[in-house]
Amino acid sequence: MTGLPDSGSRTGPATADLAAGPGGAIDLSRWELQEPIGSSGSPTTISSSQLQGGFEDPYFFTDTDGAMTFWSPEKGVTTPNSNYPRSELRETEPGGGSANWSLSGTHRMSATLRVVSVTSSVCVGQIHLGEGGGSTKPLLELYYRSGGDIVLGTENSPDGGQTTHTVGHVPVGEKWSYTIGVSGGDTIDLTVDGSTTHYPIADSFKSYQQYFKAGAYNQSASDSTTQGAKVAFYALDVSHG
Template identity: 65%
Template sequence: MKKRKLLAIAVSVAVVGTLSVLGITNASAATLDPTLPPGGNFNLSIWQLQLPTGSPGKPDTIQPAQLKGVNGYSNPAYFWTDKNDGSMTFWAPEKGVTTPNSNYARSELRETGEWSLSGNHTMNAQLRIPSVTKNVCVGQVHLGSGGSSTKPLLELYYRPNGDIYLGTENSPAGGQTLHKVGNVALGVKWTYTINVTGNKINLTVNGAKTSYTIPSSFNPYKQYFKAGSYNQSSSDSTTNGAKVKFYALTVTHA
């Protein structure tokens, strides 16, 4: 009896470990309900949503209480559930309201809590990008309180030719280094896991892992995750932009 129980536990751990590596979580495509708003399929209680609408320098922000649950917020232009596959869909045009420190519009979730580098922090996602003009950021770790910098610690980019790049900030003062971390054809699903523990970034894209050292100059800062469509190009067009569809998105802190 003990042997059977141990075997069952081992199989369970192996399966969970495999899913974790792939970035596939309990919000997988098989369990998404196309009739529900995004908050009915995903845990949005830890997020606020930044939209490309509002007044100059002050984009509209939707709070967690409005996002979460089966009656949660959706927007047919910028943030909705795809009726065909249940994905949480973000659209960011090239022309839209931006935050004060950016020239680019976004439809993007921002984690409401902040955390320190001393812990173990992970964001898992399964997604695909049906359309993008030049470049779109689909995941971030951003600097929070602890200093005057408004920079990200890292940004994960996707380009129309399928190239995926990780941008790591050289210091809180700025300067980003790009690392090519994969290639996935436009419209094809892929997964990422962003893990930050101590002064180390561990990135997994479709099972391929790379690691990067975080300079000690970031130690005073708290951090938070971001995910969605943060378009990296601007113009006078409201029809060109980046559409990003998430089939899984989870965050854990330890």
């Protein structure tokens, strides 16, 4: 189903001064990092406390312009339910532990970013299913395609199947902003550079808890360690109400 556009302001998250290292002014107490290294089916996870301590490596670092940058090569360790590697933040509770929140209420994740490079496609933001059933699917994924199209993928049901919606176009290397979220328990809200669309949430998702993800979840795989997706974030904020 195509989203219904409405008017939206061009107010996005403010660009942060990230001179303090990856994250800088970004609150990393709400995140842990999944990396494209480790053992087969068990990627390395970097805890929130390590991230707040200034953790950096080739897959998560401060770029020359100060951005919190994620690098995910096409060859890398994947999670058990994916064929693609990732360098990606997973939402946690502020005091530790995995975040899992109900679809009821209002939940938002806002970011300012640019895709530095991408081979085919990269997912830069997700709402993922958590506790409540056996599905390992996302509720939604926000993709950036190599040609510059920004595409929202909404899952048809917890059993799978995804419907895609082209929601914007930004050349590779240019900054843009998004806000993804849910409201009222039954609506997905997406704003890309001030243009807002809404999408219904199927009843079959409502038994599940949810959590946010953001970073570079590469959507292509090969034997190359030099090709892949690099995504730079200048602001990232999560709110629940």
